[in-house]
Each structure stands twice: as C-alpha cells, then as structure tokens.
Amino acid sequence: xxxxxxxxxxxxxxxxxxxxxxxxxxxxxxxxxxxxxxxxxxxxxxxxxxxxxxxxxxxxxxxxxxxxxxxxxxxxxxxxxxxxxxxxxxxxxxxxxxxxxxxxxxxxxxxxxxxxxxxxxxxxxxxxxxxxxxxxxxxxxxxxxxxxxxxxxxxxxxxxxxxxxxxxxxxxxxxxxxxxxxxxxxxxxxxxxxxxxxxxxxxxxxxxxxxxxxxxxxxxxxxxxxxxxxxxxxxxxxxxxxxxxxxxxxxxxxxxxxxxxxxxxxxxxxxxxxxxxxxxxxxxxxxxxxxxxxxxxxxxxxxxxxxxxxxxxxxxxxxxxxxxxxxxxxxxxxxx
Amino acid sequence: xxxxxxxxxxxxxxxxxxxxxxxxxxxxxxxxxxxxxxxxxxxxxxxxxxxxxxxxxxxxxxxxxxxxxxxxxxxxxxxxxxxxxxxxxxxxxxxxxxxxxxxxxxxxxxxxxxxxxxxxxxxxxxxxxxxxxxxxxxxxxxxxxxxxxxxxxxxxxxxxxxxxxxxxxxxxxxxxxxxxxxxxxxxxxxxxxxxxxxxxxxxxxxxxxxxxxxxxxxxxxxxxxxxxxxxxxxxxxxxxxxxxxxxxxxxxxxxx
Numbered sequence: 001x002x003x004x005x006x007x008x009x010x011x012x013x014x015x016x017x018x019x020x021x022x023x024x025x026x027x028x029x030x031x032x033x034x035x036x037x038x039x040x041x042x043x044x045x046x047x048x049x050x051x052x053x054x055x056x057x058x059x060x061x062x063x064x065x066x067x068x069x070x071x072x073x074x075x076x077x078x079x080x081x082x083x084x085x086x087x088x089x090x091x092x093x094x095x096x097x098x099x100x101x102x103x104x105x106x107x108x109x110x111x112x113x114x115x116x117x118x119x120x121x122x123x124x125x126x127x128x129x130x131x132x133x134x135x136x137x138x139x140x141x142x143x144x145x146x147x148x149x150x151x152x153x154x155x156x157x158x159x160x161x162x163x164x165x166x167x168x169x170x171x172x173x174x175x176x177x178x179x180x181x182x183x184x185x186x187x188x189x190x191x192x193x194x195x196x197x198x199x200x201x202x203x204x205x206x207x208x209x210x211x212x213x214x215x216x217x218x219x220x221x222x223x224x225x226x227x228x229x230x231x232x233x234x235x236x237x238x239x240x241x242x243x244x245x246x247x248x249x250x251x252x253x254x255x256x257x258x259x260x261x262x263x264x265x266x267x268x269x270x271x272x273x274x275x276x277x278x279x280x281x282x283x284x285x286x287x288x289x290x291x292x293x294x295x296x297x298x299x300x301x302x303x304x305x306x307x308x309x310x311x312x313x314x315x316x317x318x319x320x321x322x323x324x325x326x327x328x329x330x331x332x333x334x335x336x
Numbered sequence: 337x338x339x340x341x342x343x344x345x346x347x348x349x350x351x352x353x354x355x356x357x358x359x360x361x362x363x364x365x366x367x368x369x370x371x372x373x374x375x376x377x378x379x380x381x382x383x384x385x386x387x388x389x390x391x392x393x394x395x396x397x398x399x400x401x402x403x404x405x406x407x408x409x410x411x412x413x414x415x416x417x418x419x420x421x422x423x424x425x426x427x428x429x430x431x432x433x434x435x436x437x438x439x440x441x442x443x444x445x446x447x448x449x450x451x452x453x454x455x456x457x458x459x460x461x462x463x464x465x466x467x468x469x470x471x472x473x474x475x476x477x478x479x480x481x482x483x484x485x486x487x488x489x490x491x492x493x494x495x496x497x498x499x500x501x502x503x504x505x506x507x508x509x510x511x512x513x514x515x516x517x518x519x520x521x522x523x524x525x526x527x528x529x530x531x532x533x534x535x536x537x538x539x540x541x542x543x544x545x546x547x548x549x550x551x552x553x554x555x556x557x558x559x560x561x562x563x564x565x566x567x568x569x570x571x572x573x574x575x576x577x578x579x580x581x582x583x584x585x586x587x588x589x590x591x592x
Contacts, residue, residue, distance in 0.1 A: 013586075050422055052587040077422040083415030087357040096353075099346050100423040102339075148423065 001064070003028040003152050003183035004049070009058035011044055011207070018044045019055070020207040031184040033194030033215075036204035037296060042187035043080060045204075046154050049185075050077055063151060073101070076150030076181065080157045082137045086130025090121050090140045093129065094147055101148040111147060118180075119143035119173070142173060146180060153181040159193045171196060195288050203295035211295040218288040225264065227254040228279040229271060236274045240267055252279075259283075340429050347425055347433025348440070351411065360407050361441065364400060368445040371396045372452035384453075386462040390470045390551045393449060394477065401442050401478050405485040408438050413491050413590040427583050431486065435575065438482045443475055466554055474551040476567035480544055483574035491589075492582045508537035543567040 004026040011019040019041045026032040034042050047053040049062065051072055062071045084093065094115060098108040116125045119139040124132055129140060138158070145153055158174045175197055177184060188194055194201045195215050203211040229252050237249040243266055248255040254271075256263055264281075271278055355361055375382070375392045382388055412434045421430065450467065453459060462470075484505075488498055511534060519527050543566035550556070550563045 047587075050418075052418060052421065054584075054586070073424050075422075077419075079415070079418055079422070081415065083419060085354055085416050087354065096346070096350050097419070097423045099349075100343065100420060100425050102342075102424070144419065144423075 001028045002026060002061070003030075003063055004032075004185060005059075005061040005064075006045075007059040009045075009048070009060065010056045011041070011048060011053065012056050013044075018207055019048075019058075022058070022204075022207060022209060024202060024209055026183060026185055027200075029182050030199045031178055031186065031197055033198030033201040034185060034187045034204050035189070035191060035194045035201050035292065037189060040204045041207040042204055043156055046077070046156050046185075046187055049154060050075065073148065074151040076145040076148060076153045078141045078145040078153070078155040078158055082134070082141060084129045084137060084140065084144075087128055089126045089128055090116060090119075090132075090143065091125040093140075094144060097144055098147050103148075111149075115143040115147055118146070139173060142177065146177070151182055153177060153184045155184060155186045155188075157188055157190075158186060158197075159188070159190065191288050191292055201288070203292055205296050211291055213288075213291055215288070218291060224255065224257045224283070225259045226280075226282050227256070227267065227271070228252060228282075229254070230277045230279060232276070233274070236270065236276065239270055239274075243267060243270070340426060343425050343429035344432045344436070347420065347429055348436050350420065351408065351433055351437040352440070354411060355408065355437065355441070358411070364404060364441060364445045365448060367400060367403075368396075368449040369452055372449050372456065376453045376457045378457050380457075384457050384459045386459055386466055386470065386554070387552050389453065389459045389462065390474060390554075393446060394474050394548050394551050396449065397442055397446050397474060397478050398481055400445055401438065401481045402485070404441050405438050405482055405489075408434050408441070409485075409489045409491060410590075413489070415589050417589045418587070421587070427587075428579050431492070431579055431582050432575075435482055435486050438485075439475070439479050442478050442482070446471070446475065446478075469554040469556065470551045472551075473547040473564055473567065476564055476571070477544055477547045477551070480547070480567055480571045480574070483571045483578065487574050487578040487581070492578050492585070494585070504537055505541075507533060508541055510534065511538075540570055540573075543570045 002025045004024065006022055006024040009019050009022040009024075010017070022041070022045065024034075024045075034045070036042055044053060048055050048060065049068075051068065059066065060068060062068055063074060065071045088096070091112060094112040095108060098111055103111060116122055119142055121136065121139055121143065124136055129137060132140065142158070145155070155174070159171055171193070174186075184197075186194065186197060195218060198215050200212065200214050201218075202209045232249060232252050232254065237254075240247050240249060240254060244263055246257050246259075246263060247267060248257060254267060256267060268278070371392070374380070376384060376389070412430070417430065421427070450471075487493060488501055490498070493501065510530075514522075514530070519530070522530070543563060546560070546563045547567045550560055553560075
C-alpha cells in the first residue's frame with residue numbers, strides 16, 4: 001500500500017518544464033526523503049500535492065484516492081521559510097489553525113496543549129511567534145503540521161539554514177515524528193538530514209527521479225573514516241602512523257584513508273591499549289554522497305545493497321564542525 | 337456550502353485579528369474621525385443637510401475602500417496564507433473572507449463617522465429611517481468597489497489581464513476626458529465606435545453611479561427601486577468572476 005503514488009507527473013511553468021514525467025511511490029508508514037539541488041522540483045511537487053499548483057499531466061494518488069480534494073485534509077505540511085504571522089502566539093495560532101481543521105471547544109484546546117507540549121514550547125506558548133528563535137519557530141512549525149493528526153506529513157526543508165544551537169534537538173524532534181504520523185515525505189537539499197531521518201531516499205534532478213535507495217543500504221562505512229578521541233598523545237600518534245601509510249593524525253583526530261576492517265581494528269586496538277576514549281567514528285564520502293553525485297551528474301550507478309557481514313553504521317547527526325583534516329578528506333572523496 | 341461559510345467566517349476572524357494587531361485599523365478610524373471633524377464640525381461653513389452628509393460620506397467610504405482593500409490584500413498576499421490553506425481553508429472561503437473583511441472595516445468606519453457627526457453636529461432632517469435608506473446604496477457601492485478591487489488584485493488576475501480590465505474601466509470612464517470638442521474633432525466613425533464602446537462598457541457601471549445618486553436622494557420611487565438589486569447583482573457577478581479565476585490559477589503569494 002502506498003500513501004503517495006505519482007505517475008508520469010508533468011508540470012510546466014510558462015514554457016519551463018519543472019517536473020518531467022516524475023514517478024514516485026511512498027509506502028504507507030515510511031519516511032521518504034526527496035533530495036535534490038535547488039530548483040529540482042521538490043517544492044513544486046509539494047505545492048501540487050497540497051493543491052496550491054495544478055499539474056499538467058500525470059496521475060496523483062494520496063492515500064489510494066485520486067479525489068485529492070477529499071483527502072487533502074489528512075495531509076499536514078511544514079512550509080519552507082517559516083511563514084508564520086509574527087503577532088500571534090503559538091497557542092493562538094494553533095487554536096486558529098485547529099478551527100480551520102474543524103476542531104471545536106475543549107477538544108481543540110486539548111489538541112493545542114498536546115502539540116505545544118510535544119514541540120517543547122510550553123514556556124514560549126504565549127510569546128509572539130515573531131519573538132521566537134529560528135529553531136523554536138521550526139518547533140512551532142512541526143506542531144502546526146501535526147495539529148490535525150495527519151496521515152501524511154509533508155516537510156519542506158525541515159532542518160534548513162546554517163548550524164543552529166539546538167539544531168540536533170530539532171532533528172530528534174523530526175525523527176520522533178514517525179511515531180505520530182504514519183507517512184512522511186521530506187524535501188531537502190541536505191543529504192545528512194535525509195540520511196538521518198529517512199527510510200528511503202530519492203534523488204530528484206531537473207524534475208525527474210534519477211536514483212532511489214534505502215538509506216540502510218547507504219549507511220556503509222565508506223572508503224574513509226575519521227576517528228575522534230579526547231586526546232591523542234604524540235607517542236600514540238607515532239605508533240598509529242607506523243601502522244600504515246593510510247593513517248593520518250591531526251590534533252585529536254585520526255583519519256583512515258582508505259579504510260579497511262583490518263586497519264580499523266588495529267587502530268582501535270591501539271587506542272584501547274593506550275586507554276584513550278574514542279568520541280566518534282565517522283564515515284566520509286558515504287555511499288549516500290556517492291549516489292547523489294552520480295545522480296546529479298547523470299552517471300549510472302548501482303543502487304547499493306547492505307552487505308551481509310559488514311556492520312551498518314548508525315546515521316550521523318549532521319552539523320558537526322569541519323576541521324582541516326575533515327575538509328581534506330571531503331575534497332578527496334568527492335573527486336570522482 | 338456550510339463548511340465553506342464556516343471557513344470563510346474563520347478566515348474573517350483571523351484577518352480581523354491580524355489587521356487589528358497590525359495597528360492599521362487606527363489609520364481608518366483616524367481618517368473617519370478626521371473626515372467628521374473637517375467637514376462636519378459646527379461652523380465648518382456648510383449646512384449639515386442629509387444630501388451634504390451622503391455626498392461626503394459616499395466619497396469618503398469609496399476612498400477608504402481603496403485604502404482598506406490595498407491593506408487587506410497585502411495581508412492576504414503573504415506566504416502565511418499557504419499555511420491557512422494547508423489547514424483546509426478553501427480558495428473561495430479565503431477570497432470571500434478578505435472581501436468581507438474589507439466591506440466590514442469600511443462599514444465600521446462609516447458607522448464611526450456617522451456617530452461622530454451625530455455627536456458633534458447632528459444632521460438636520462435626517463432620522464434613523466432616512467439614514468438607513470441612504471446607507472444601503474452607499475454601502476452597496478462600497479461592496480461593489482471592493483468586488484471590483486478583489487477581481488483586480490494580483491492575487492486573482494495576472495498582470496496582463498489586470499491591464500486589460502483596467503483599460504476597459506478607463507474606457508468606460510473616458511466620457512469626462514474625451515467629450516464635447518474632442519469628440520467633435522474625431523472622425524465620425526471613430527466617435528460613433530467610441531460612443532458604442534463606452535455605452536457597452538459603462539452599462540455595468542451604471543448601478544454604481546445610480547447607487548451614489550440614490551444614497552444622496554434616498555428616493556426609492558419608480559425605477560430607483562431597482563438600483564439596489566442591480567448593485568447586488570453587479571457585485572455578485574464581479575465576485576463570482578474573481579472566485580472562478582482564483583480557483584483556477586496557481587497560488588503565488590508574495591514574499592511578505
């Protein structure tokens with residue numbers, strides 16, 4: 001069963017084709033990430049799903065129905081750019097939006113309080129939205145998207161913009177949405193966000209879906225990894241460097257370039273023997289980036305499958321700061 | 337239908353709340369007070385007759401309608417309107433909500449103006465019945481202008497069609513500019529065509545002009561009894577056109 005089914009969808013704007021025969025299926029109960037560069041057609045697709053735009057050709061089904069007007073009230077939406085009237089408080093605006101959804105009286109008030117609590121806005125519920133921080137406004141955005149208990153949630157760039165204090169809390173809040181809404185479609189330019197939040201991603205380029213993959217298959221260790229420790233004494237660094245030319249050390253970070261299970265095991269053994277605390281082990285140029293780069297360059301690539309014997313890494317929360325070593329690794333890995 | 341009316345009332349409530357908080361409504365109230373004080377203060381040099389009151393009030397409400405429409409449509413033409421529509425507010429309910437908000441605000445200001453005048457310099461020979469008889473065509477004219485402006489707002493008509501509509505209105509009103517000697521100087525054929533075009537285009541505007549005259553005269557005898565229904569019919573026609581166009585077009589709200 002698919003919550004969203006799109007077949008051969010075309011959208012022209014003046015003489016410019018925005019969507020060119022888009023085919024997409026989002027299974028009920030899944031979190032699907034639509035990733036692509038700017039102007040790829042992600043927001044246009046969301047607009048069509050919400051009825052703000054009309055498509056020129058193709059078939060759309062929401063919750064199994066082509067009568068979109070009848071099922072659109074079961075769709076929640078987090079818009080891009082936080083367009084919320086700043087003079088209302090979260091409590092007032094949620095109440096007003098609840099009324100548009102047809103809620104009344106005590107039931108509506110209870111829903112509003114429920115969403116305020118779930119979004120962590122209890123302390124800010126009576127402050128004007130215009131006074132809230134960007135992160136808190138996005139928390140409010142999630143609350144308003146859920147006020148009508150939608151079956152499908154459309155999130156347009158849920159974690160956008162520069163690194164923000166509290167951004168990880170927001171990511172976790174978005175990640176927690178899967179418990180509250182059965183199907184979620186996320187449009188984003190950020191691969192890390194999609195990888196962290198989604199079960200499956202599709203790469204949208206110039207109005208067409210050029211690649212699709214399950215994120216679990218994309219969470220392999222990758223070619224290179226970076227290990228961070230609390231402190232890296234010079235003696236330990238020298239021993240690590242002696243292990244292989246593939247080992248690089250800078251500050252409190254150790255890069256394995258290229259990585260292999262054997263080398264990784266030896267390096268970790270050295271660190272354990274030296275009683276050092278490992279803070280993180282992160283892959284670089286993960287398969288998701290590889291998939292994306294191939295998709296936007298129009299190159300063929302096999303969809304990765306999870307290997308039976310290789311451990312699947314946990315998704316890394318985005319927005320970590322970059323050191324020089326990280327930058328070097330990124331540049332190297334992005335070179336085809 | 338009931339759902340649409342419910343949504344429209346919610347949209348109206350939301351628009352009023354936002355408009356009031358924006359403080360813009362103070363401009364309208366101040367304008368009404370200013371108009372009352374300037375034109376109707378004791379010793380302003382004019383007899384406070386009903387005709388004078390409805391002439392000034394008729395012009396004032398139309399001018400106010402232009403300002404209020406621009407402010408309300410600016411409020412509606414912002415990205416947060418996407419949010420309202422994503423929560424089930426239909427396009428018709430949205431546009432009707434804005435239209436009724438304009439008519440409501442202008443009517444309220446007209447009420448304020450009437451109250452101020454009743455307090456500072458009551459109009460001679462104007463009782464409540466006379467006030468109601470003059471007010472009906474006056475406010476229907478406000479609704480008619482608001483419906484025309486609703487159709488002409490960028491929310492509804494694309495730029496090209498807006499220009500066409502404005503040119504037709506300008507042509508219909510061109511009688512004051514191109515008349516008498518100018519018309520005589522035109523070749524016969526051109527003058528005749530212009531006359532015909534003006535008559536055809538001007539006919540739909542007739543209720544607006546006669547409505548203004550009816551507000552001043554308050555004489556509903558003879559054919560004048562049809563003026564108010566004609567005003568209502570023209571308003572509904574313009575609104576239906578606006579709703580139809582808005583229902584079909586791409587929603588492109590401004591950046592706010």
